[in-house]
Amino acid sequence: MTTTPAKPKKKSFNLRRERMLGRATEKRRYDLPLNKGAGSGFLMVLIALMTFLAMMAVAASFTLSAMTHRWSSGLENRVTVEIPATDMDGNLRDADTINDIATKALSILHAHPAVIDSQRMADAEIRKLVEPWLGTNLLNDTIPLPALITVALRPDTDAPTMGQLTISLRSAASNIRVDTHEEWLTDLLRFTGAMQLGALMISLVIGVTTVTAVAGAVRARMAVHRADVELLHIMGASDGYITKQFQRHALILALKGGLAGALAGALAMMITGWVSGEMGAAILPDFTLSGGQIALLCLTPLLAAAIATTTARFTVLRVLSTFP
Template sequence: MNRTASPSPAPPQSPLPATLRRNAPLVPTDSAASRALAAVIAILTFLAALCAGAAEIVASSADQWQGAVAQEVTIQIRPSPGRDLDADVARAEGLAKGTPGIASTRVYSKAEAERLLEPWLGSGLDLSDLPVPRLVALRLTPSGPPDLKPLRASLVEALPGVASLDDHALWLRRLSTMANTFVGVGVGLVALVLVATGLAVVFATRGAMAGNREVVEVLHFVGADDDFIARAFQRRFFRLGLRGGIIGSVAALAAFAFAGLAAGAWRSGPAGEEIEALFGAFHIGWRGYASVLLIGVIASVVTGIVSRLTVRRFLA
């Protein structure tokens, strides 16, 4: 009597690797390497945003300084033996008031002129025996810079060797050069940080390609072309770059907000007044905010483009 043999149970199947499971992403974004890359992009974006914001602060402060200085010129009257200094000051002020384009004049007293020397000579000194020049500040009309050549010629004719007119042109050129240099250095640092971001993405992409070599070979076997694989890597790395860029940009904005609050708290002291005079209230303005956010977007775009190019070069 023949008995039908019962089928033997199928051997248990081992679970597929995570990269080969159904609906599994080609490039996992939750791995330790992906999180590390997102952290690196966030740090680099934060540094680049700080450079861009600092450059914007310096540029805005320089514009304010130039605008304030360009609206004022100064007549300097030097003491001379045998001359009445007060009469020379009054004569120079009268010539300035009669010049078109001068809105107002202000004569600095002897005590005020001596106080202007305290940052260089120190306070508490008796300067009565020193030939401290007197100053007449001229406020220009907002309609535009007037022609100061007639006033300069009148001062030379009326007060030869005593009075001189300073339009601060040399100081303005130096200030503009300094501000442009600082902004150029900031732009260069931002470019270097973006280059470093691209290099980090290159190494991360090559590591991901090496770790997913079997998957790439299977995709090639079933007919997937290089462009399909490159797009998959680009999307994944773009998301990593966008995550890191957003974190870095938000951290930079928080740092500038904290610096503004700290500057406001220190404003009551002498150090705070000097900091505010140099850098303002650490307010980067809408251009600064836009540049910080733009750097985050650029970092994510650079991440996606570099990963795509690296994959195409790897598969070639």
């Protein structure tokens, strides 16, 4: 009877990965103690503040853009016809005379081919317009108010047509005024454009400040750990590996600071929107953001992280180029 040889028992080996320089075993780790020290916290707070300011500047630019669109779209191809409460000699007109002139002006406007629509404003609306300047005590039925007519024109209405319309209206009263809103609207749009440019300049300053702060923090860290960096060089670590250490450190700090700044910015915008809603000012637009605008604001922390990582990389490589 033949016996089969017993199979050798498999030995259990505790395989240990060789710790090569620049490779982590199971958990990512720093070969340089970059996560220790007070400078990391300061840089994170600074990035949070920069992210907060950048979000507020971008949100302000969005608000100014909405305000410009609202004002321009609301007054495009529109004019206001004013029938003054006084005649050419400065004498007050009575209410019946103003009503007769307004009726004639409306008939002229309805017959003109460039006019789409014309409506006379009610006396109650006019009183609300002049109440902040005259007060409620001076506004009574005995004081005549000027008549105002809002006119919607065709989009292709040119300056000669407007001149002919003005001449036709002044046949009803020689001192009728036709306000095209062009002069003050141009100044207002120029002002909002300057404000938007200011918001863009603030964003650029914030970006430059972030680059400068990260570069300074990285240089300070390399000065503190210069001996460790030189030791890694002697042991064969490449510039790329040392650079990745600082890049990862800057990325983590920037993401933490950027998220904190973004949350603070979102809270500030919510409070601002609530306060503006409580004000009820008709001249201001709603502080509501579209989906695309919200997406752009959400990219602010990622942009801060990208700036910090790129700055850390080029700063480390530049400093390493000076090493022997």
